[in-house]
Amino acid sequence: MNVIVEREKGPLQELETRIVTLRERGSGASGDVALLEEKYRELLGDLFGNLTPWERVHMARHPKRPLAGDYIAAFDSFDELHGDRHFRDDHALVGGFAKIRGRRVVVLAQRKGRDTKENIHRNFGMVSPEGYRKAKRLMELASRFRLPIVSFVDTSGADPGIASEEHAQSEAIASCLVALAKATVPVVATIIGEGGSGGALAIALADTVIMAENAVYSVASPEGCAAILWGDSARAPEAAERLRLTSADLLGFGIVDRVIKEPLGGAHRNAAGFVEIVLDTIEDELRALEGKTPAALRDARYAKFRRIGTWEHAVQPHVVTAVP
Amino acid sequence: MPMPDWLRLLREKDVPAEDAALWKKCPSCGEMLYRKDLEANLSVCTKCNYHFRMHAYDRINSLVDADFVEIGNEFLPGDPLEWTDKRPYVQKLEADREKSNLSEAIVTGFATLEGFPVALGVMDFNFRGGTMGTVVGERVTHLLEEARRRKLPCIIFTASGGARMEEGMLALMQMAKTTLAVERFMSDGNPFFTVLTDPTTGGVSASFAFESDIIIAEARASIGFAGRRVIEQTIRQKLPDNFQTAEFLLEKGHVDLVVPRIDLRGTLIRLLDYAVDRKRISPVLKAVPEFALQ
Numbered sequence: 001m002n003v004i005v006e007r008e009k010g011p012l013q014e015l016e017t018r019i020v021t022l023r024e025r026g027s028g029a030s031g032d033v034a035l036l037e038e039k040y041r042e043l044l045g046d047l048f049g050n051l052t053p054w055e056r057v058h059m060a061r062h063p064k065r066p067l068a069g070d071y072i073a074a075f076d077s078f079d080e081l082h083g084d085r086h087f088r089d090d091h092a093l094v095g096g097f098a099k100i101r102g103r104r105v106v107v108l109a110q111r112k113g114r115d116t117k118e119n120i121h122r123n124f125g126m127v128s129p130e131g132y133r134k135a136k137r138l139m140e141l142a143s144r145f146r147l148p149i150v151s152f153v154d155t156s157g158a159d160p161g162i163a164s165e166e167h168a169q170s171e172a173i174a175s176c177l178v179a180l181a182k183a184t185v186p187v188v189a190t191i192i193g194e195g196g197s198g199g200a201l202a203i204a205l206a207d208t209v210i211m212a213e214n215a216v217y218s219v220a221s222p223e224g225c226a227a228i229l230w231g232d233s234a235r236a237p238e239a240a241e242r243l244r245l246t247s248a249d250l251l252g253f254g255i256v257d258r259v260i261k262e263p264l265g266g267a268h269r270n271a272a273g274f275v276e277i278v279l280d281t282i283e284d285e286l287r288a289l290e291g292k293t294p295a296a297l298r299d300a301r302y303a304k305f306r307r308i309g310t311w312e313h314a315v316q317p318h319v320v321t322a323v324p
Numbered sequence: 325m326p327m328p329d330w331l332r333l334l335r336e337k338d339v340p341a342e343d344a345a346l347w348k349k350c351p352s353c354g355e356m357l358y359r360k361d362l363e364a365n366l367s368v369c370t371k372c373n374y375h376f377r378m379h380a381y382d383r384i385n386s387l388v389d390a391d392f393v394e395i396g397n398e399f400l401p402g403d404p405l406e407w408t409d410k411r412p413y414v415q416k417l418e419a420d421r422e423k424s425n426l427s428e429a430i431v432t433g434f435a436t437l438e439g440f441p442v443a444l445g446v447m448d449f450n451f452r453g454g455t456m457g458t459v460v461g462e463r464v465t466h467l468l469e470e471a472r473r474r475k476l477p478c479i480i481f482t483a484s485g486g487a488r489m490e491e492g493m494l495a496l497m498q499m500a501k502t503t504l505a506v507e508r509f510m511s512d513g514n515p516f517f518t519v520l521t522d523p524t525t526g527g528v529s530a531s532f533a534f535e536s537d538i539i540i541a542e543a544r545a546s547i548g549f550a551g552r553r554v555i556e557q558t559i560r561q562k563l564p565d566n567f568q569t570a571e572f573l574l575e576k577g578h579v580d581l582v583v584p585r586i587d588l589r590g591t592l593i594r595l596l597d598y599a600v601d602r603k604r605i606s607p608v609l610k611a612v613p614e615f616a617l618q
Contacts, residue, residue: 160555161558170529177535205503242405255497302508308458309404
């Protein structure tokens with residue numbers, strides 16, 4: 001059950017229906033429509049103006065939320081490239097050449113499905129080692145062709161199945177991280193929905209990390225975290241508070257560079273408009289990175305992550321001891 | 325050496341609580357092991373070869389020629405998220421410091437192995453389950469940077485439950501930070517070995533553990549990305565016993581070698597002997613601890 005979907009039912013839905021009905025009646029009711037719209041906006045503000053972290057988790061998982069497929073559909077062009085060259089093509093992670101606002105880029109995107117059938121096809125957006133190996137291949141291709149890497153992050157986490165372990169999920173994720181560390185081209189990652197731990201980071205070790213306001217990015221899912229810490233996944237709302245997984249938190253930590261504000265009530269309330277804003281922002285960030293030399297890009301990337309969790313260095317020579 | 329009769333007799337009896345300091349029960353075969361024998365055997369069961377988890381300093385002691393110069397111990401954990409679950413994070417840290425006699429889940433420094441100077445990092449499961457928070461990330465990064473500066477090979481022993489939840493996303497970002505340090509270190513041509521010990525999972529397994537030139541798994545260690553319980557819950561069935569073991573990984577082609585603890589030092593020295601030209605090691609570097617102070 002999605003708490004946001006539940007909240008959208010009732011009075012809000014009633015108002016929506018009434019506004020639509022009045023509009024259909026034509027011009028005679030325009031005064032009433034304006035009044036109801038005013039009321040509607042107020043109600044939206046009451047319901048969604050001040051979301052808790054747990055509510056944002058549900059916003060990020062909202063069934064109508066724009067998915068990677070919606071962003072891809074808004075590109076100037078997209079030519080998908082398939083497969084890891086070894087075993088299979090993973091549909092949870094798609095990639096290929098794209099043009100965004102006229103710019104040639106390599107795109108990597110974690111794709112959830114819109115319905116059950118598509119979700120089964122896409123493994124609910126949980127990427128397997130084959131998907132990460134495809135991503136790694138395309139990251140290297142991007143450097144060779146001097147094309148920026150643009151990634152879209154939306155996964156509850158890397159696939160935790162038996163086959164994934166047998167195919168070395170750890171190594172696959174690690175090899176993506178290394179490929180991004182090596183990349184000689186700009187890397188811009190956008191957290192559009194769920195940023196689930198290492199499986200998300202695998203395509204987000206980026207020069208610029210953009211995050212949608214109601215997206216979440218977390219070291220562990222709130223449910224998993226609650227199960228481990230309290231042995232009770234029902235305490236997930238509390239875990240969501242503690243984990244500091246919202247865009248505002250992560251901007252504060254310097255883990256995210258830029259947050260894109262969503263329409264009141266969530267990105268899905270104006271999905272097409274929101275997608276355009278995200279693409280504009282990506283273009284903007286690509287422009288800011290353009291013209292930097294490979295060495296400058298790599299140095300800046302190193303420094304950016306190097307800073308996260310740093311201590312004052314001791315000036316004194318290190319104490320020399322035998323093993324205690 | 326054959327076990328004397330008096331010792332055999334002693335071991336067959338139940339051990340009273342006050343003798344717990346002297347004896348330890350093998351969780352695998354149930355044998356009561358005399359602690360001094362166990363230590364002499366590098367915490368490996370003398371009967372069934374079960375590998376107990378090893379304290380970081382015992383591990384270092386079992387590997388190095390003589391001295392170990394610790395670095396990075398000035399980086400100490402804080403509480404960046406002001407975290408509390410059942411207990412405040414700061415209390416958990418305090419309890420772990422007490423229990424483990426360590427300041428964090430990794431010890432880093434310099435040593436020589438059969439005369440080969442190396443940078444050495446050893447993780448310890450006794451401290452927060454070996455989880456990687458900001459300090460572990462910082463110490464690993466610092467070790468690789470200092471090793472790179474001195475052109476030393478680096479060996480890291482991993483033992484970790486993954487990223488440290490109590491430090492949230494700051495912990496996850498250490499996967500990125502350590503990866504960048506590994507990449508820079510290796511790009512200069514410096515050898516990087518990892519030894520995966522029990523257990524190596526999650527954020528450590530999916531970053532520097534699997535980014536090295538040579539990946540050694542300690543015999544019988546449990547190694548994987550997702551925890552066993554998570555997988556069992558996902559697939560709703562029990563996993564085979566050998567799943568995610570070092571031996572399983574060797575069969576699947578994920579690691580270079582599986583090595584019993586007793587042979588680890590020898591194996592590392594042999595590998596160093598291929599990776600490093602002994603003639604080209606500068607005499608300054610051969611002299612521990614002096615080279616650490618450069």
